[in-house]
Amino acid sequence: MDAATPLKRSSEDANLESPRVNNTRSAPKISKARACAECKRHKIRCEFRPGESNCTKCIRSGIKCVINDFSQKFVEDDGIWKSQANATMHQLQAAVSHLLQQGGLPDLSTYSSGDTVNLNGPSPATSSHHDHRPSIDRAQTHTSHQEGPGVVMDVTREPSPEQDLQNPELVPAPMRSLYEVTKLRNLRNNHVEAPKQTLLEEDFISRGLISLHEAEELFAYFSRTMNQLLWGGIILVHRDLTSVRRASTLLSAAVLTVAALHIPNRTETLNRCYSEYVSLVSNMALTRAHTLDDIRGLCVGAFWLSELSWKLSGHAVRIATEMGLHQSYQRLTRGHTDQYERAQLWYLLYVCDHHFSIAYGRPPVIHEDVVIRNHETFLALPMVVPGDIRLLAQVALFMILTEAYRMFSSDTEQALSEEDFGQLRVYNVAVDQWRLLWQPRSADSAYVRTYPSKGVVLHYHFAKFQLNSLALRALSPSNTPVFSMDRKESANIAISSAMACLNMVLEEPDIRDAIVGVPIFTHTMVTFSAVFLLKVAINWNTAYLSINARQVRRLVERVIELMNCVSAGERHLTRHIARGLGKMLERFDSWEAAWQFRGSAPTIEGRDVPGGANAMAQGFPPPDLIYGMVGTYGFGLDENLLDPSMADFEFLTQ
Structure with a gap:
């Protein structure tokens, strides 16, 4: 027993030490x-x-x-990550639901969770809304890879299932079929991306390029002047600078650049804003994520920055078509009222495009399709504003001028035949009817007073001048036969219309007060009217046409005085117009002095030369006025048309 007892205790002690035995002892x-x-x-x-x-x-x-304990740490970290991911997912769902609600799109639940083909759209049941849905341009997320000194093209494919051959859309755009087959992201037609919410914190104002106070001042100036002159403020829909900065850095840079161009003593600010604007335009050239405000930013630059106008207008049209703005009118007529702003912007682009195609003597990009022809239907919509009436008046006028362009072309060496004058009269009647229709519809404005209706009259004279100046295209006083009555009638209409343009700018207070802030198309036509009259006064004597040289001189002199007196920046186009016309007027005075001092009367091919021998000695006509009467459709506007210094119109870069 004594021997067994110790053994029993050892077993009990072992049991007490085992962790598997429950005991009251801790x-x-x-x-x-x-x-x-x-x-x-x-x-x-x-x-x-x-x-x-x-x-x-x-x-x-x-x-x-x-x-x-690494295993425990992994479990804890995994739990934290899952919690954060879950919160982020709920946040993204809430944000997407908000965006869908703001865009008038179907609820998030209608989108298929397993659909990886159409990441930008809903299920097939709601595919009719696909064309105007905001989406993210994934082309930007696939950047080029560098290999040595060269750049390798990044060809990537969409991870999507095969195309359903039972799709009811039998005749899509050819490029869409190519994308469906190849799944190449490079071919994909991406849609508009919602603006980044961090633009304000990253733009050139936040970086200190210009002060916030000065930016606010420039924005306010643009809003109450240039923005009102351009169809009642429809190009800048934002009420404050903060809203513009959050929507589009390009638009805010364009607005501040144009405002600085119009205000005296803001050259340094202009240099900085212009440099930023050009940099932004250059950087967006190959990107595909754009907004409506980005297009507006390009249009603002096109309307007021003469050295960039042609490039900017074309770039804006290409971006707009990529975003589907040319289809917005059809959707609007089918009841999608959210397409109004997009359709309005497409009409604005039509006018912008035609302003500069006409001025440069180049074919326009946007054609007169059903959207342009049915502009009256657009005006019948309940959401239309007075600015839309002014805008559509321009659309209707340029439809006439574009048809004339296609009829008579822009060949500066092709004179109008006698048969052409019958069609020219038809266009003259159309312009007359245009004025009768649109002048009463253009209401006065609190900002620009009677400029809307008076502007219709001014553009009426512009159009009559543009059309009828073609009567003298490709003709020379030295070898032109006797004028027919039709040609003489049209040429005299061109002369009277050009003089009416200048007189209206000089005599109408609301037109004169607005001349500094109007788009450069108006400056172009005023300048062209003055140059045309100087040419006619020198090259054609009164036996052919009805023109008074001294009256022309006085008109041009007054235009120069007006351009010199307007309150504008040192680099504003009016400054260059005044200098260029001044140089031409000096040549004109030399010719007029020689004409008054008559000597012998030499002839050119049997016709008396005004000014006689003294005129010939001084050069007849003056060298810078002798080039042919090409008419508007061969005008060839460029930045050094009048003033050679415009060729060096480059701003300092930072």
């Missing part, structure tokens, strides 16, 4: 899944008592117990 717990750094260093067991966060060894030593 025994230390040995952690096998984890061990603190101190116990691991001494290679001893790491024991924890229930309720203790430190092991017994560290408690006795009075040191911090550091656990090296």
